[in-house]
Amino acid sequence: MISQNALHHAEKCRFCWMCRHLCPVQHQTGREVNTPRAKGLLLSMANKGTQPFDKDMAQAMYECLLCDACTNDCATGYQPPLFIREARTEAVVNELAPEAVMKLIDNALETGNIYGVEKPSYGQDGTDVLVYIGEVAAIQVPQMAKNLLAVLKKAGVSAKVLANEPASGVMLGDLMGYTEEVRQQAKACADAINAAGLPVVVLDSYDAEIMKQKYPEWGCEIKTDVTTATAYVAKLIASGKLEAKAGTGVQGACHDDDRLARTFHEFAPIRAMAKAAGYEVGEMFSREKLAKSCGTAVAYGYMPALVEKIAASRWEDLKRSGCAAMLTASPQAYLCLSLCVPEGKALVDLYAALV
Amino acid sequence: MNNILVCVKAVPATTSVQVDGQYRLKREGASLQWNIADESALEAALSLKDKDGTVTVVTMGPPKLEAPLQDLLARGCDRVVLITDRLMAGADTRATAGALRAAAKRLGPADLILCGRRAIDGETGQVPGELASALGIPCVSNVEKLEWEKDRLLLHRRLETGVEVLSARGPLVVSVCEYAYSLRLPGILSMRRARGKTVERYSAADLGLTAEQCGLKGSLTKVTAMESKFPGLRNGPKETDPAKGIQALRAMLREVQP
Ligand code: SF4
Ligand code: SF4
Numbered sequence: 217m218i219s220q221n222a223l224h225h226a227e228k229c230r231f232c233w234m235c236r237h238l239c240p241v242q243h244q245t246g247r248e249v250n251t252p253r254a255k256g257l258l259l260s261m262a263n264k265g266t267q268p269f270d271k272d273m274a275q276a277m278y279e280c281l282l283c284d285a286c287t288n289d290c291a292t293g294y295q296p297p298l299f300i301r302e303a304r305t306e307a308v309v310n311e312l313a314p315e316a317v318m319k320l321i322d323n324a325l326e327t328g329n330i331y332g333v334e335k336p337s338y339g340q341d342g343t344d345v346l347v348y349i350g351e352v353a354a355i356q357v358p359q360m361a362k363n364l365l366a367v368l369k370k371a372g373v374s375a376k377v378l379a380n381e382p383a384s385g386v387m388l389g390d391l392m393g394y395t396e397e398v399r400q401q402a403k404a405c406a407d408a409i410n411a412a413g414l415p416v417v418v419l420d421s422y423d424a425e426i427m428k429q430k431y432p433e434w435g436c437e438i439k440t441d442v443t444t445a446t447a448y449v450a451k452l453i454a455s456g457k458l459e460a461k462a463g464t465g466v467q468g469a470c471h472d473d474d475r476l477a478r479t480f481h482e483f484a485p486i487r488a489m490a491k492a493a494g495y496e497v498g499e500m501f502s503r504e505k506l507a508k509s510c511g512t513a514v515a516y517g518y519m520p521a522l523v524e525k526i527a528a529s530r531w532e533d534l535k536r537s538g539c540a541a542m543l544t545a546s547p548q549a550y551l552c553l554s555l556c557v558p559e560g561k562a563l564v565d566l567y568a569a570l571v
Numbered sequence: 572m573n574n575i576l577v578c579v580k581a582v583p584a585t586t587s588v589q590v591d592g593q594y595r596l597k598r599e600g601a602s603l604q605w606n607i608a609d610e611s612a613l614e615a616a617l618s619l620k621d622k623d624g625t626v627t628v629v630t631m632g633p634p635k636l637e638a639p640l641q642d643l644l645a646r647g648c649d650r651v652v653l654i655t656d657r658l659m660a661g662a663d664t665r666a667t668a669g670a671l672r673a674a675a676k677r678l679g680p681a682d683l684i685l686c687g688r689r690a691i692d693g694e695t696g697q698v699p700g701e702l703a704s705a706l707g708i709p710c711v712s713n714v715e716k717l718e719w720e721k722d723r724l725l726l727h728r729r730l731e732t733g734v735e736v737l738s739a740r741g742p743l744v745v746s747v748c749e750y751a752y753s754l755r756l757p758g759i760l761s762m763r764r765a766r767g768k769t770v771e772r773y774s775a776a777d778l779g780l781t782a783e784q785c786g787l788k789g790s791l792t793k794v795t796a797m798e799s800k801f802p803g804l805r806n807g808p809k810e811t812d813p814a815k816g817i818q819a820l821r822a823m824l825r826e827v828q829p
Binding site for chain 1: 752753757758
């Protein structure tokens, strides 16, 4: 059942078509059905009964990164991710979601992560901060998690990592919308974090978003400070606890991931990290709030070929900027960008660069 | 098996409150939401049901409440009932409690009846007590935690001076504090289960109520005047100096609540 609020958003469009120029999915597929606008139109038709909500419509709702670029740009306040999440719930309830999506959901419900494997243990039991690693870094980009912990150690910060870190709920929420199953994951995660009683440093900005925005709404607020790892490390640099490195002579551009760019509007910390790591900071054309998504881990899980194309398009942006290195501190961005690093260009994990 | 009945009220969203010429809230055009303390009561009921029992929801209001009631089925409620009839318009707390009593009787025995402790529109907090009195059963008010202890309920009741824990056996009416529980989201399984269910509708006649027992006619009280004491954010004095601003705020509060 799609809520009135979601339908209200789906109906808001004034057909200016600006959004079709900025949707990273539509850029790659070229299909009309992949424009943000079309998704609203489809849902509206399903609501009016002029189109069935069938497998094709469900498929269209999953061909979206929930990157929020359209929301950021639309002058009418149209928010596709809001109704797309509800449409995904509808697809799962009515068993219309693509098989690859259902496999990830089953994994997440059974094992707590979409990969269906056990998360590694870090054996860290520090006392200053709790580092929330997240399932993408823990399983897909483990080196970045280790590098962040090494950076903190170098700055004299005693970090703890939960032994059996619970899922934040963000992956499940992207796959099937915000349902009670997602809230239960969130609650278990908040309970574990609150039991630790330490300020939280969150490596993956997607996890940070759900913790800061949804947990309070769902009655499972984290009682201590929640900070993105990039903001925390930038503070360590500013306070002199983490020393800047000598210049590398390499010009790099920072990739602003979807959540840092459009939820937290956090642009300076990653650039401060790049400078402290010795990079000359250049810029890509689409950056900060207008940053183009390079894909997400969850989308890569069910449409890998399309995500690789989307990541390749981000590399094209880097080529146009004239920079030699793509700098990132996001595990999800690192995962996607690493799929297709062009010759002569480097993908840099900024935590590794700061160790 | 515990049968729990939850009485909920749809109130205007706090951003869209309007009053008609007879000092009644305009509910027709307004966007409605479940009263926050009633959501708390609903979650308390669903939490008890997680162990055992059934949850039936009853509300009184316009037909457009069918969709939000369907949503409650998707959140795990077993049965939802809408009392809707033009005769019921303008009901005060006594007429409301009368309609709820009639619905409770028709729905069959409940071990526990939960209500929010007060609604954010009328703010009277009278319905739970009136309903209990009409049904001839006890009422425990201002409860912020409910748990089963064998066949008895432990009720944690908020007082001005602390928390009182009572042990009670049903049937009884309990009014639950706002924010004591956060209402769960619809779950995939409960949404699937809810697909085949519908909202049951009762009219005044279905409940055996006459026109004299309903709405304005069945009410003992009537709002005869209403006055806004709040100067309004836009119309109030503007101060840019913090110290002067605090003084102005103090003066304003004294004026509103002498
Ligand atoms: S930018 Fe907004 S108004 Fe314009 S076409 Fe897209 S959704 Fe519609
Ligand atoms: S959220 Fe991103 S991927 Fe989805 S429709 Fe909007 S711009 Fe396209």
